[in-house]
Amino acid sequence: MKETRNFIGGQWISAKDESIAVYNPANPEELVAVLQNSSTEEVNLAVEAAVAAKEKWGFTSGPDRAKCLEQAASLFEKYADELAELATKEMGKRLAETKGEVYRSAAILRYFAGEGFRKSGELLPSADPTNLFFAKRVPVGVVAVIAPWNFPLAIPVWKMAPALVYGNTVVFKPALEASATGARIVEIFSEAGFPPGTINLVIGRGSRIGDAIVDHKQVDAITFTGSNEVGSEIAKKAAARGAKYQLELGGKNPAIVLKDADIDLAARLVVEGAMKQSGQRCTATSRVFVEKEILSAFQEKVLAEIQSIQVGDGMNPEVTMGPVVSKRQFNSILRYIETGKREGRLLTGGKACEGLDGWYIEPTVFDRVRSDAVIAKEEIFGPVLAIIESASLDKAIQEANDSIYGLSASIFTNDLSKALYFIDRIEAGMIQVNGETGGAEPQAPFGGMKQSSSGTREQGQAAVEFFTAYKTVSIRSH
Numbered sequence: 001m002k003e004t005r006n007f008i009g010g011q012w013i014s015a016k017d018e019s020i021a022v023y024n025p026a027n028p029e030e031l032v033a034v035l036q037n038s039s040t041e042e043v044n045l046a047v048e049a050a051v052a053a054k055e056k057w058g059f060t061s062g063p064d065r066a067k068c069l070e071q072a073a074s075l076f077e078k079y080a081d082e083l084a085e086l087a088t089k090e091m092g093k094r095l096a097e098t099k100g101e102v103y104r105s106a107a108i109l110r111y112f113a114g115e116g117f118r119k120s121g122e123l124l125p126s127a128d129p130t131n132l133f134f135a136k137r138v139p140v141g142v143v144a145v146i147a148p149w150n151f152p153l154a155i156p157v158w159k160m161a162p163a164l165v166y167g168n169t170v171v172f173k174p175a176l177e178a179s180a181t182g183a184r185i186v187e188i189f190s191e192a193g194f195p196p197g198t199i200n201l202v203i204g205r206g207s208r209i210g211d212a213i214v215d216h217k218q219v220d221a222i223t224f225t226g227s228n229e230v231g232s233e234i235a236k237k238a239a240a241r242g243a244k245y246q247l248e249l250g251g252k253n254p255a256i257v258l259k260d261a262d263i264d265l266a267a268r269l270v271v272e273g274a275m276k277q278s279g280q281r282c283t284a285t286s287r288v289f290v291e292k293e294i295l296s297a298f299q300e301k302v303l304a305e306i307q308s309i310q311v312g313d314g315m316n317p318e319v320t321m322g323p324v325v326s327k328r329q330f331n332s333i334l335r336y337i338e339t340g341k342r343e344g345r346l347l348t349g350g351k352a353c354e355g356l357d358g359w360y361i362e363p364t365v366f367d368r369v370r371s372d373a374v375i376a377k378e379e380i381f382g383p384v385l386a387i388i389e390s391a392s393l394d395k396a397i398q399e400a401n402d403s404i405y406g407l408s409a410s411i412f413t414n415d416l417s418k419a420l421y422f423i424d425r426i427e428a429g430m431i432q433v434n435g436e437t438g439g440a441e442p443q444a445p446f447g448g449m450k451q452s453s454s455g456t457r458e459q460g461q462a463a464v465e466f467f468t469a470y471k472t473v474s475i476r477s478h
């Protein structure tokens with residue numbers, strides 16, 4: 001059992017109010033962590049510490065900031081087993097998945113360490129040739145990092161790494177279901193040499209401390225990943241006081257399988273896209289449009305793939321699908337499954353796993369689903385896939401685009417011109433051809449279209465746009 005505290009100005013500090021107990025979703029009897037139930041008071045202290053540290057960190061050189069990121073990357077690798085185990089016990093994802101996230105976090109840190117050595121502005125031609133004219137990138141200031149639970153390591157890191165390397169200081173609020181992991185990340189960052197006050201951690205319920213963070217006048221920017229409900233409120237509040245904000249939100253990601261596709265590959269990757277992490281990925285495949293000529297062959301192969309899934313505790317290496325994160329999430333998914341039973345035909349799954357004592361749900365597939373059904377429209381965030389018959393590529397694209405979301409999408413085809421036609425027309429920020437809808441790499445921009453995102457992008461060179469501001473400078477030289 002891990003006892004966590006807030007990390008403020010380089011000190012581990014307890015919140016005044018009583019703590020919150022967190023249990024293992026694979027075994028709800030097992031106490032995993034005791035968390036802080038912070039209030040506005042602790043948020044204010046964390047912001048003050050970040051404000052106090054920002055001048056010095058902002059004037060630290062890029063290469064010196066990079067050393068801390070590089071060191072953090074090595075420490076993530078050193079502590080990989082312990083970190084992965086903590087994350088698995090806290091939020092249920094399989095050990096292989098959390099371990100993958102640890103190494104991915106190290107790669108993100110190394111990528112952004114490199115940013116400490118790259119250009120920090122542009123030299124520009126001026127209308128007056130005697131002017132020295134340039135645009136210099138500067139830190140935004142204090143950045144609030146508000147993260148979800150489903151990528152307990154990678155998402156906080158892909159927000160904090162660019163924030164820090166470009167000279168900002170951070171107030172980090174992990175999701176309650178990932179706070180013990182969040183505290184360990186901050187501990188590692190501190191060991192890596194980030195000075196006191198550059199990274200501050202406040203643990204608590206979003207409903208209790210979210211507003212105190214978002215409304216704080218000295219928080220200059222908010223980077224948020226989570227639900228559309230919370231994200232849209234953050235956008236309104238940040239815009240009202242002129243703070244910068246970045247939102248990465250929900251998805252309802254489609255895959256399209258054309259009749260010329262490799263059906264084995266498509267079935268395997270559609271199932272992987274839908275069921276990996278028990279469907280709790282913003283980029284999970286949740287609807288698949290299949291050309292009618294291959295529908296029954298595809299369904300047969302999907303069923304075979306589903307049968308090979310072994311649900312259980314993510315600590316067991318033989319298990320291929322873990323529990324969902326919490327009782328609340330479990331109940332919400334089961335309600336969608338009941339809706340699905342009225343809207344389509346249940347092909348497989350459809351209930352909680354029998355004989356397992358935890359938040360386990362059977363991998364569930366519906367067919368004969370209409371594209372306007374609730375289960376084809378709303379984000380379920382669980383191991384549920386809807387199969388929709390499609391008459392043509394155009395019809396599939398049109399129905400796939402008929403969504404408030406536009407995060408990721410994939411197509412399975414061996415026809416290059418059809419793949420290119422899809423890329424041009426699909427409304428999604430992340431596109432895969434013959435791949436599953438999930439997947440991101442640190443060097444590439446990540447984010448969605450429409451209501452999946454505020455239109456900003458995370459990671460890659462795109463990250464510099466959010467985490468820095470420009471000062472455009474003109475110097476009359478003679």
Ligand code: NAD
Nearest residue numbers: 147148149174175206207210226227230248249250251282
């Ligand atoms: P959530 O919105 O419930 O919580 C996200 C974070 O916001 C948590 O830290 C939470 O404590 C905090 N929060 C809650 N209320 C708040 C408030 N009033 N003010 C400020 N902060 C508040 O989301 P979740 O359940 O943790 O995550 C699941 C959602 O995240 C899904 O919708 C998923 O699609 C989305 N997600 C999106 C991406 C992406 O990159 N697009 C990645 C992962 C998850």
